[in-house]
Amino acid sequence: MSLVNYSTKEITCKIVYYGPGRSGKTSNLQYVHAFVPEERKGPMVSLATETDRTLFFDFLPLDLGTISGFRTRMQLYTVPGQVYYNATRKLVLRGADGVVFVADSQREQLEENMESLRNLHENLLEENIEPRDFPMVLQYNKRDLPGVVSIEELDDLLNFRGVPAFPASALSGNGVFDTLKSISQLVLQSLSRRFRAPVDQVAARGGG
Amino acid sequence: MSTLDLDPRFTFDNFVVGAANRLAAAAARRVADAPGAAYNPLFLYSASGLGKTHLVMAIGAHARRVHPNLTVVYETLEHLLEGVMSAIQAGERDAFRNRLRHADLLLLDDVQFLAGRRGAQEELLRAWDLLTARGGQVVLASDRPPTEIDDLDQRLLTRFSGGLIADIGSPEYETRIVIARSKAEERGQTLAPGVAETLARVEFTNVRELQGALNRVLAVQELEGRTVTAEEVAHLLGVGVETRKADEFGAFLNDIAGAVGEVVSGVSAEQRLADAILRWEGEGFRTRRLELALDSPVSEIEADTLIDEFESDVERLRSIGARIRELDPEAPELERLEVLRNPDRLHDAEALLAAVEARTRSLPQPPTSPSFDELALPASLFAVRAARAVGEAPGTRYNPLYVHGPAGAGKSALLVALANEVRSQSPDTAIAYLTGREFADELMDAIQHNHVDGWRSRYRRARLLVLDDVDAIAGTERVQEELFHLFDDIVRAGGQLVFAAEVAPRALAGLEERLRTRMESGLVVELNEGAEEATGTEPETTGSARDVPAWVEPRVPVAGNDVPVAHAEPDLTDVLDEAPQSEPQLPVDDFFRSREKVLWQWPYVEDWLETEAG
Numbered sequence: 161m162s163l164v165n166y167s168t169k170e171i172t173c174k175i176v177y178y179g180p181g182r183s184g185k186t187s188n189l190q191y192v193h194a195f196v197p198e199e200r201k202g203p204m205v206s207l208a209t210e211t212d213r214t215l216f217f218d219f220l221p222l223d224l225g226t227i228s229g230f231r232t233r234m235q236l237y238t239v240p241g242q243v244y245y246n247a248t249r250k251l252v253l254r255g256a257d258g259v260v261f262v263a264d265s266q267r268e269q270l271e272e273n274m275e276s277l278r279n280l281h282e283n284l285l286e287e288n289i290e291p292r293d294f295p296m297v298l299q300y301n302k303r304d305l306p307g308v309v310s311i312e313e314l315d316d317l318l319n320f321r322g323v324p325a326f327p328a329s330a331l332s333g334n335g336v337f338d339t340l341k342s343i344s345q346l347v348l349q350s351l352s353r354r355f356r357a358p359v360d361q362v363a364a365r366g367g368g
Numbered sequence: 369m370s371t372l373d374l375d376p377r378f379t380f381d382n383f384v385v386g387a388a389n390r391l392a393a394a395a396a397r398r399v400a401d402a403p404g405a406a407y408n409p410l411f412l413y414s415a416s417g418l419g420k421t422h423l424v425m426a427i428g429a430h431a432r433r434v435h436p437n438l439t440v441v442y443e444t445l446e447h448l449l450e451g452v453m454s455a456i457q458a459g460e461r462d463a464f465r466n467r468l469r470h471a472d473l474l475l476l477d478d479v480q481f482l483a484g485r486r487g488a489q490e491e492l493l494r495a496w497d498l499l500t501a502r503g504g505q506v507v508l509a510s511d512r513p514p515t516e517i518d519d520l521d522q523r524l525l526t527r528f529s530g531g532l533i534a535d536i537g538s539p540e541y542e543t544r545i546v547i548a549r550s551k552a553e554e555r556g557q558t559l560a561p562g563v564a565e566t567l568a569r570v571e572f573t574n575v576r577e578l579q580g581a582l583n584r585v586l587a588v589q590e591l592e593g594r595t596v597t598a599e600e601v602a603h604l605l606g607v608g609v610e611t612r613k614a615d616e617f618g619a620f621l622n623d624i625a626g627a628v629g630e631v632v633s634g635v636s637a638e639q640r641l642a643d644a645i646l647r648w649e650g651e652g653f654r655t656r657r658l659e660l661a662l663d664s665p666v667s668e669i670e671a672d673t674l675i676d677e678f679e680s681d682v683e684r685l686r687s688i689g690a691r692i693r694e695l696d697p698e699a700p701e702l703e704r705l706e707v708l709r710n711p712d713r714l715h716d717a718e719a720l721l722a723a724v725e726a727r728t729r730s731l732p733q734p735p736t737s738p739s740f741d742e743l744a745l746p747a748s749l750f751a752v753r754a755a756r757a758v759g760e761a762p763g764t765r766y767n768p769l770y771v772h773g774p775a776g777a778g779k780s781a782l783l784v785a786l787a788n789e790v791r792s793q794s795p796d797t798a799i800a801y802l803t804g805r806e807f808a809d810e811l812m813d814a815i816q817h818n819h820v821d822g823w824r825s826r827y828r829r830a831r832l833l834v835l836d837d838v839d840a841i842a843g844t845e846r847v848q849e850e851l852f853h854l855f856d857d858i859v860r861a862g863g864q865l866v867f868a869a870e871v872a873p874r875a876l877a878g879l880e881e882r883l884r885t886r887m888e889s890g891l892v893v894e895l896n897e898g899a900e901e902a903t904g905t906e907p908e909t910t911g912s913a914r915d916v917p918a919w920v921e922p923r924v925p926v927a928g929n930d931v932p933v934a935h936a937e938p939d940l941t942d943v944l945d946e947a948p949q950s951e952p953q954l955p956v957d958d959f960f961r962s963r964e965k966v967l968w969q970w971p972y973v974e975d976w977l978e979t980e981a982g
Contacts, residue, residue, distance in 0.1 A: 164631060164632065164643070169515070169529070171628065171631065171632070192617075195615075195616050195617045196617050197617065200617070224621055224624070224628075225621070226513050226515075226516075226535065227535065227621070227624075227625050227628040227629070228391055228532075228533060228534055228535060228625070228628050228629040228632050229411070229513055229514075229529070229532075229533025229534070229535070229632065230628060230631075230632050232628055333616070336616075337616040337617070337619070337620050340620060341620050341623050341624060344620075344624045344627065345623075345624055345627045348624065348627035348628055348630065348631050349627060349630070351631045352627075352630045352631045354643070359636075359638050359639055359642040359662075361642065361646060362642045362645050362646065362659070362662065
């Protein structure tokens with residue numbers, strides 16, 4: 161749950177990188193981590209298995225500094241992609257303000273992409289979050305590999321909501337910040353809308 | 369004292385707007401269009417050379433044009449203070465306020481120099497209130513946000529933060545190109561293709577540097593009458609034009625600054641309140657205070673203050689809950705959610721905590737010495753033997769034990785010895801040892817702080833209550849009432865009470881009858897002045913229970929009609945039979961001289977006689 165605190169002048173958002181195993185979620189965070197000035201970031205926490213796959217999650221806290229008078233912070237998380245870590249995925253997803261779905265552009269990974277996207281929707285619904293209203297962007301990763309599926313085909317398969325989608329090569333950094341920028345803006349817009357809604361919401365439940 | 373003039377070169381028309389300054393520029397325009405109507409104050413901040421002063425002056429110029437009758441005052445803080453100092457030296461006491469008195473729109477630049485200047489801050493505060501009370505608009509510019517101005521008066525900080533705070537970031541590449549082109553146009557020149565782009569790629573830290581570099585290019589064009597090419601720019605500037613290091617994070621920040629601005633600006637007081645209501649309701653707290661505010665018109669500052677206070681109360685409620693849990697995880701007070709989740713009942717929550725603290729506070733303990741062995745009283749004294757008997761089996765005989773005697777007779781030492789005996793025999797026994805004055809004072813404090821229940825619960829835990837100098841409670845009503853109930857509670861729980869006073873209960877003026885009868889219901893013994901002197905020389909003991917006057921005979925406790933008499937008081941002979949057999953028996957005649965056994969001075973004998981005579 162993002163937080164805008166007018167008293168302490170703070171904004172905090174949580175963004176989760178979701179997707180199948182080995183699609184490049186951790187690479188996204190590592191790239192961001194490498195480009196953030198030291199004073200703006202906390203240590204990146206990665207809990208990985210002995211085979212170097214993310215077991216629990218990665219966590220990268222970012223301090224965007226004071227923007228418009230508000231201390232703005234973002235917390236970036238990844239979930240473990242492997243099917244059997246669904247409990248962890250649900251846990252990490254809890255309280256998220258937006259999701260980056262990192263898809264693997266290789267043809268042999270298409271099924272895993274779709275399965276992971278289905279799993280994301282299920283988990284969001286379990287958290288009583290309507291996926292259609294939830295800030296989300298797609299990232300078609302590994303565009304630098306030969307013989308990858310075309311953007312159009314990936315759009316057809318995965319982007320039925322018509323959310324912003326970005327081609328990327330997370331290892332070299334292409335598209336990483338574009339993706340982060342897009343999801344950040346969506347989350348902030350969603351926050352902005354949230355502030356327009358509650359007056360009616362409070363009034364509608366009988367004025368307290 | 370002269371004011372500073374606005375620089376006519378700085379207008380909105382020639383201020384290049386990009387992602388990094390969009391919010392600041394939009395807010396500035398709005399303020400200039402309708403001073404005092406929105407964003408009051410407008411606080412602009414940025415690093416040097418990014419356009420603060422340009423925007424501030426543009427506001428002034430635009431406002432003067434749109435509202436010709438408006439008095440616009442532009443000042444830098446340093447200039448203002450210099451002028452004020454001169455005026456004060458010339459004898460003008462209210463120079464600061466006079467200087468700003470007529471301003472409808474005050475544009476104050478470089479306010480970061482307020483840091484540590486308490487006097488100037490005070491003056492500004494007063495002038496500010498006068499100005500805003502008249503509906504005046506304030507625009508401030510600084511190289512840092514208000515919260516980062518060192519040693520800034522909290523009241524000023526609140527005022528600075530009460531409107532809109534907008535920062536101006538470094539312009540991104542595209543904006544730098546536009547700046548280079550527009551500045552060239554202002555000078556009536558055209559840049560060759562690629563020159564603006566090349567300039568924009570140079571590592572400039574601010575717009576002024578970019579403008580300086582552009583000026584060199586333009587000067588060459590003007591003076592040499594030729595067009596500078598993109599390839600020449602690096603050589604001309606004497607620096608290597610490196611492609612700007614991939615500052616993707618910086619670009620990212622610039623790009624989302626506008627989105628953050630969208631979130632935090634233009635959110636009304638009602639929206640902030642409603643958001644806080646929903647958030648705290650979700651956390652399970654009552655939000656009535658905020659709901660009431662939502663139904664009445666409040667300013668943004670008031671709303672923020674209200675929310676701030678509300679959240680501070682919520683924090684206190686949370687810490688109270690945590691403290692109660694720490695003191696007593698099973699505390700029934702933890703169930704009082706109607707109090708612990710209602711910031712409007714913080715006072716009650718504090719009382720709950722105080723009650724738990726009072727209840728769980730350790731009982732006042734007796735000194736560790738003397739023990740009976742260390743006592744400077746003869747072991748054979750009747751009072752000592754009675755106390756020892758009580759100490760060995762508290763709650764089972766002579767309950768209460770009431771020791772009276774003049775000051776210095778050794779009553780306190782005897783009571784401490786008794787308590788220590790109980791402590792040594794069963795260390796887990798809850799012992800409370802205090803004077804009547806302390807007992808009364810504690811109760812008064814509990815009444816004053818609304819935690820009598822906790823105080824009462826605390827003493828109910830005692831299984832040995834030793835009250836020295838109980839005379840002090842004579843004449844009190846509430847203290848006696850509490851002691852009366854406590855007496856019954858402790859007796860009912862099988863505990864022991866021990867009292868000491870200078871006189872016997874019936875001689876204690878101002879002692880309520882119900883308490884007096886209870887104090888007399890166990891064993892009343894006298895410890896006289898001569899007791900210590902008599903140590904070892906004139907052992908005082910009685911031969912048998914039959915010799916004991918009737919008023920010291922043990923009785924079954926009568927602390928309440930429903931008191932179960934689990935242990936009938938043993939006959940006093942139990943005590944007396946334990947007396948060392950080797951001790952000599954007193955001659956019968958001496959018995960009547962014993963101050964320990966015989967009441968020589970009858971209290972209020974006149975009253976009695978009057979009553980009898982009547």
